[in-house]
Amino acid sequence: MELGDLLRPLLRGWTIPLLLFTVGYTLVYLPQIEKELDEGCSLLPDTHFVLYSKRVVTTQGIGPYSVEVEGERIVSVTKRSEAPKSLPGKPRVLDYGNAVIMPGLIDTHVHLNEPGRVEWEGFLTGTMAAAAGGITAVVDMPLNSRPTITTKEHLENKIKASKGKIFIDVGFWGGLVPEYAHNATVLEDLLDAGALGLKSFMCPSGINDFPATTAKDIQASLPVLAKYGRPILVHQEVVDPPADPAHLMQGEPVSNARSYQRYLNSRPISWETEAVRQLMEVAKDTRSGGVADGAHVHVVHLSDATNTLSIIKEAKAEGSSVTVETCAHYLAFAAEDIPEGATQYKCAPPIRDSRNRELLWKALLDGEIDMITSDHSPSTIDLKLLEEGDFLKAWGGISGIQFSLPATWTHGSARGMSIEQMSNWWSAAPAKLANLPRKGTLEFGKDADIVVWDPEASFVIDGHYPIYFKNKVTAYMGHKYSGKVITTFVRGRQVFEEGLHSPKINILLV
Numbered sequence: 001m002e003l004g005d006l007l008r009p010l011l012r013g014w015t016i017p018l019l020l021f022t023v024g025y026t027l028v029y030l031p032q033i034e035k036e037l038d039e040g041c042s043l044l045p046d047t048h049f050v051l052y053s054k055r056v057v058t059t060q061g062i063g064p065y066s067v068e069v070e071g072e073r074i075v076s077v078t079k080r081s082e083a084p085k086s087l088p089g090k091p092r093v094l095d096y097g098n099a100v101i102m103p104g105l106i107d108t109h110v111h112l113n114e115p116g117r118v119e120w121e122g123f124l125t126g127t128m129a130a131a132a133g134g135i136t137a138v139v140d141m142p143l144n145s146r147p148t149i150t151t152k153e154h155l156e157n158k159i160k161a162s163k164g165k166i167f168i169d170v171g172f173w174g175g176l177v178p179e180y181a182h183n184a185t186v187l188e189d190l191l192d193a194g195a196l197g198l199k200s201f202m203c204p205s206g207i208n209d210f211p212a213t214t215a216k217d218i219q220a221s222l223p224v225l226a227k228y229g230r231p232i233l234v235h236q237e238v239v240d241p242p243a244d245p246a247h248l249m250q251g252e253p254v255s256n257a258r259s260y261q262r263y264l265n266s267r268p269i270s271w272e273t274e275a276v277r278q279l280m281e282v283a284k285d286t287r288s289g290g291v292a293d294g295a296h297v298h299v300v301h302l303s304d305a306t307n308t309l310s311i312i313k314e315a316k317a318e319g320s321s322v323t324v325e326t327c328a329h330y331l332a333f334a335a336e337d338i339p340e341g342a343t344q345y346k347c348a349p350p351i352r353d354s355r356n357r358e359l360l361w362k363a364l365l366d367g368e369i370d371m372i373t374s375d376h377s378p379s380t381i382d383l384k385l386l387e388e389g390d391f392l393k394a395w396g397g398i399s400g401i402q403f404s405l406p407a408t409w410t411h412g413s414a415r416g417m418s419i420e421q422m423s424n425w426w427s428a429a430p431a432k433l434a435n436l437p438r439k440g441t442l443e444f445g446k447d448a449d450i451v452v453w454d455p456e457a458s459f460v461i462d463g464h465y466p467i468y469f470k471n472k473v474t475a476y477m478g479h480k481y482s483g484k485v486i487t488t489f490v491r492g493r494q495v496f497e498e499g500l501h502s503p504k505i506n507i508l509l510v
């Protein structure tokens with residue numbers, strides 16, 4: 001009996017009900033979701049409006065433009081010396097004068113830690129902080145949620161956990177661990193479930209259920225990533241032969257547990273350089289015609305702008321599909337300025353000296369580093385051991401998602417960075433990495449993801465400053481920055497304005 005013979009009677013019986021269901025679903029249910037998304041999801045009652053300022057970052061450069069938004073999309077970007085008139089029956093005009101209007105930031109390296117470690121962060125507080133920081137989309141790392149996201153089921157569970165709790169667009173990286181690194185089915189299921197790419201660590205991650213992968217494990221995943229045209233993001237440190245960190249000191253031994261130098265000595269540049277050397281070796285498979293042509297390798301949180309960066313530059317020049325990010329904290333802080341016991345500055349790889357910071361800025365400005373992220377990696381306050389101040393024992397991770405824009409602007413503008421350059425590093429380049437073609441620039445048809453901010457407004461992050469992420473321990477505390485966020489729009493919904501958040505918008509990028 002042919003399959004058709006089997007199906008025909010079945011289908012004949014079901015055709016009318018199926019048809020009714022489909023029509024019904026389309027006419028009734030879908031708009032209901034749209035309605036739910038729209039109901040109260042914006043501080044602005046209008047769904048058709050015009051933003052204007054003298055400094056709009058467009059693909060034609062920065063200048064006086066109006067940006068017309070209708071629904072979730074940008075419908076026009078028009079150069080004009082004056083704001084359009086706000087006339088009855090015409091879309092409302094929001095004139096932001098000399099403030100900057102630019103694409104919302106896209107932070108492709110955040111740890112929101114939900115489900116499972118909501119006491120560390122969570123979708124609600126993490127995305128509130130992001131919206132307040134002018135960030136309109138994040139891509140969440142597969143750790144430090146519990147379970148870590150290494151299978152399709154884990155990802156589906158995480159997506160469910162995010163429902164009703166997010167203020168901006170959220171996407172997800174899947175995790176690559178040794179157990180599944182050579183299992184194409186598991187990896188394809190994860191990508192089919194919506195993971196925007198994969199993430200792996202070449203050293204212990206600090207989370208037991210996210211073990212380190214070798215370069216060979218990473219190499220095994222590349223053909224699957226090539227099939228999907230997706231990246232793998234890699235934490236680029238390999239540990240010298242395992243031993244007590246105290247024995248790994250480079251330079252003169254430092255006994256004081258509260259000394260930042262002791263921590264810095266324990267994670268030498270050689271850890272990054274060796275990891276990237278191994279990684280760039282396997283990244284050769286991504287070259288045109290290679291076995292993994294179409295896959296992409298992305299080095300996260302580069303801290304060393306010397307030996308490590310030169311290997312990455314060489315790999316790019318030889319045709320490997322490679323990009324590299326650095327983080328706002330490596331650009332904002334220097335080892336010499338980190339006080340004894342100040343474990344809020346602990347991250348891995350570590351913040352290095354001011355000479356290296358200048359080299360990171362030079363590499364960014366020279367186009368050798370492709371983008372910037374926050375690597376917002378909070379924990380509970382107790383895990384930071386602020387009293388004890390023991391850098392080796394404290395949790396490694398800096399909370400900073402809300403302050404990435406002002407920190408980048410303050411330190412970058414002092415080094416000749418333009419607003420357009422900052423916009424490229426924080427929006428267009430991350431949109432490309434995460435394969436989000438409708439995001440990253442202000443153009444016709446793109447998502448209306450917009451941040452309006454004032455480069456000349458300065459503020460001190462002190463005990464009174466409204467911090468929205470869950471545990472208010474941050475390396476940015478006590479510092480003064482310029483570049484204040486005025487308002488943030490996500491797909492046309494005003495989600496933040498001067499300290500006010502709209503109800504959740506519950507949108508996902510998967």
Ligand SMILES: NC(=O)NC(NC(N)=O)C(=O)[O-]
Binds near residue numbers: 143347348377
């Ligand atoms: N498990 C983590 O969140 N680790 C993170 N911690 C840092 N960067 O200190 C990271 O990105 O490696």
Ligand SMILES: [Zn+2]
Binds near residue numbers: 235300301348349
């Ligand atoms: Zn990392």
Ligand SMILES: [Zn+2]
Binds near residue numbers: 109111375376377
């Ligand atoms: Zn991270």
